[in-house]
Amino acid sequence: DAGVTQSPTHLIKTRGQQVTLRCSPKSGHDTVSWYQQALGQGPQFIFQYYEEEERQRGNFPDRFSGHQFPNYSSELNVNALLLGDSALYLCASSKQGDQPQHFGDGTRLSIL
Amino acid sequence: EDQVTQSPEALRLQEGESSSLNCSYTVSGLRGLFWYRQDPGKGPEFLFTLYSAGEEKEKERLKATLTKKESFLHITAPKPEDSATYLCAVQAFTGGFKTIFGAGTRLFVKA
Secondary structure (H helix, E strand, C coil): CCCCEEECCEEEECCCCCEEEEEECCCCCCEEEEEEECCCCCCEEEEEEECCEEEEECCCCCCEEEEECCCCCEEEEECCCCHHHCEEEEEEEEECCEEEEEECCCEEEEEC | CCEEEEECCEEEEECCCCEEEEEEEECCCEEEEEEEEECCCCCCEEEEEECCCCCEEEECCEEEEECCCEEEEEECCCCHHHCEEEEEEEEEECCCEEEEECCCEEEEEEC
8 A cells, every 4th residue: 555655756956946746645545735844843834635626725925836636646836946945845645534644755855 | 823842852862761752732723633753854654643631642662642732752661763753743623624743852762
């Protein structure tokens, strides 16, 4: 039973570029959440997708956007990258109303 | 404002030296409190869910407890393989589910 998978594992971009990160949820899960984790900090909630709609959003600017597909997989898009966007981006999945969330191993994004 | 605070930031123990990690929280509409373990370069791994004050959960050398304002993760006779960052998170429902994490406690267990 495959868990949450994320791609790519590492990514290097320069300021001003755009990036797309991908996530496949655990089998049987229909809800996907995205988190940003800076070094030495806990994960910060970006947004959550359920039934292909953004259901909840944390305190992140509109440069951060997402999408959920009919097969429940999800993408996180970040435009106009800033140096401060360098972080580990985590995807977590769950069944709506049923916890806990299961996490992937993340995408390490470095901005030069 | 919803907030989760973990202490200490870092904890160094000798193998077999029991201790506790603290997670204090202020949140409206609490639905549950979660403990996760995170190893370097990996995503958080689920350990426990607690829903109501007085509840306790155990797994091997770990025991989690919950009061109305805080949770404790007790580690009994730790081993070096218990070294990791332990994250506490609370789930609130405010028109939708939202999960708020603390900054974590980095645990080092020396043989």
